Amino acid sequence: MVDQKSNKHMLPEHEMPLTKRLKQEPRSQSEFETFDEPQGHIWDGENYSCAYDALFSILRHLRSRDDIRWTEQFSNISTLMKLSCQGLHDVKDENITFEQMRDNICQILHHDFPNSFPYGYRGASVTELAHKCFIIRL
8 A cells, every 4th residue: 555645655454553453543432441441540640649540459359360369479578459349349349449548548557657658749759658558567
């Protein structure tokens, strides 16, 4: 296939990069609603929740794929992971919001490690958060 405007040889549609094909193909809103993606979260701009939102979004997504397996695996890692799993279970059952679960874990970490998990604009390191969740037994 030759583009009449530029005389360049164009790739057949099936050989085009996926990103180019997606840009060219119109999509209806209902097509996007079928994907099983984690819900968006409300960022805490007062206490900079980025690290928590990032890590707990990943954990939430993993649990959504195989709730029983991942809950068991995560709960055996540390007390903090056990609390996180219980919180994510409560979120799934709509007993609390994701943000409430996140803030509960944030409060525990701030209490035990105030320098690493401060309130306010400094925020926390996602690396330090992962370390505390996956390595340290509180």
